[in-house]
Amino acid sequence: MSETALAAVQKPTAEVPAIRLRRLTKSFGETNAVDGVDLDIRQGEFFSMLGPSGSGKTTVLRLIAGFELPTSGTIELEGQDVSGKAxxxxxxxxxxxxxxxxxxxxxVDNVAYGLRVRGMGRTERRERAAEALGRVQLGKFVSRRPSQLSGGQRQRVALARALVVEPKVLLLDEPLGALDLKLRQQMQIELKELQRSLGITFIFVTHDQEEALTMSDRIGVFNNGKIAQIGTAHEIYQRPAGPFVANFVGTSNLFDPVVAGRLYGRQEQFVVRPERLSLSWDRSAAMHDGVASLPGKVTSIVYVGHATQVNVALEDGPAVVVLVGTELPEGEQLLGRDVTVSWAHRDAVWLPGEA
Structure with a gap:
């Protein structure tokens, strides 16, 4: 066989997923922590597993890593079944x-440790470790100890140590959780840029929706051991597949079938995001083509920096959150004030029922 033909056989194509899970289940006693998960993660993708505590996302990561073995189902790495491997x-x-x-x-010795375990010579492994530290902007600090670094720098050392052995897939188990807000936001950008430059498949576990929305090519939202929805950040935020996703990813105003029937003649739930609602500080706003309006009363006002959250109890509907980006009326008592909440019909997202 020629070298060209051999390379074609050995090199995975874009059609072969980096990770493929089929009917993956993990039970602890009578509890199914992972319940029949099917998932394909693409080559070179930044894929986030997002969900609350106990949703199964970390268990799936541990199953992929081999720290847990599945009760049933299969795990494939670039087409090879690794379900039972250490x-x-x-x-x-x-x-x-x-x-x-x-x-x-x-x-440098921390980063080189994995290469040392693999039997690589001292000179070569230290050279590769130094290169890996340079890749995460820590090339000047090769002789320092971890205690001499900031939290963000230690996080980058951990990344360099994981990357120096050139894995096909890098698994990240909430690696930014211990950082303060500003540093975490900075590291989100750096981590995504690093992944893009390396082209390695990243699987990122988090319960922080902002992290997932900021960094991911695609997101899998987990709930009760299952995947509730898979999609891009835009798809999941703008078109949630059900009430759980709508409420977990961002803030949603959920309207029940009774309100939907009165406004639209449909007995289904729908949601409208807070930034899609508009607020009139009186009850003069009337319903017209393309817009729905409901009267209500202001119950609280929360300033969040870039905008103000106005909570309104609708007379014939739920309590809703309206995100107001403009200045509020000055010199007036706003709590308890009668207002009108409106939204364009196109901004109502209809939700399928959840099993």
Missing amino acids: PFERDVNTVFQDYALFPHMSL
């Missing part, structure tokens, strides 16, 4: 929230 037999690596750096080692 962690060291899978070409993946994991970055944890606590980083787990060796405090007595320099940064």
Whole structure:
């Protein structure tokens, strides 16, 4: 076989997923932590698993890593079944929230540790470790110890250590959870840029919707051991597949079938995002073509910096949150004030029923 033909056989194509899960189940006693998950994660994709505590996302990550074995179902890595293999037999690596750096080692030795375990010579492994540190903008600090670094720098060392062994897939288990808000936001951008430059498949577990929306090519929203929806950040935010996704990802105003029937003649639930609602500080706004309006009363006002959240109890509907980006009326008592809440019909997102 020629070298060209051999390379074509060995190199995975874009059609072969980096990770494929089929009917994946993990039970702990009578509890199904993962309940029949089917998922394809593409080559070179930044895929986030998003969900509340106990939704199954971290268990799925541990199953992919090999730290847990499935009760049933299969896990494929670039087309190869690895369901029963040990962690060291899978070409993946994991970055944890606590980083787990060796405090007595320099940064270069921390990063080179995985190569040392694999039997690589000292000179070569230190060269590769130094290159990996340079890739995460820490090339000047190779001799420092972890205690001499900030939280964000330690996080980058953990990334370099995971990447230096050139895994096919990098697993990240809430690696930004211990950072303060500003540093976490900075690291979100840096992490996405690093993934894009390396072209490695990243699987990122988080319960923070902002992290998932900011960094991901696609997101899988988990609930009760199942995937409630898979899609891009835009798809999941603008077109949630059900009430759980609508309420978990961002803030949604949920209208029940009774209100829907009165306004639209449809006995289904729908949601409208707070930024899609408009607020009139009186009850003069009338319903007209393309717009729905309901009267209500202001119950609270919360200033959030870039806007103001106005909570309104609708007379013939639920309590809703309206995001107001303009200045509020000055010199007037706004709490308890009668107002009108309106939205364009096109901004009402209809929700299918959930099993």
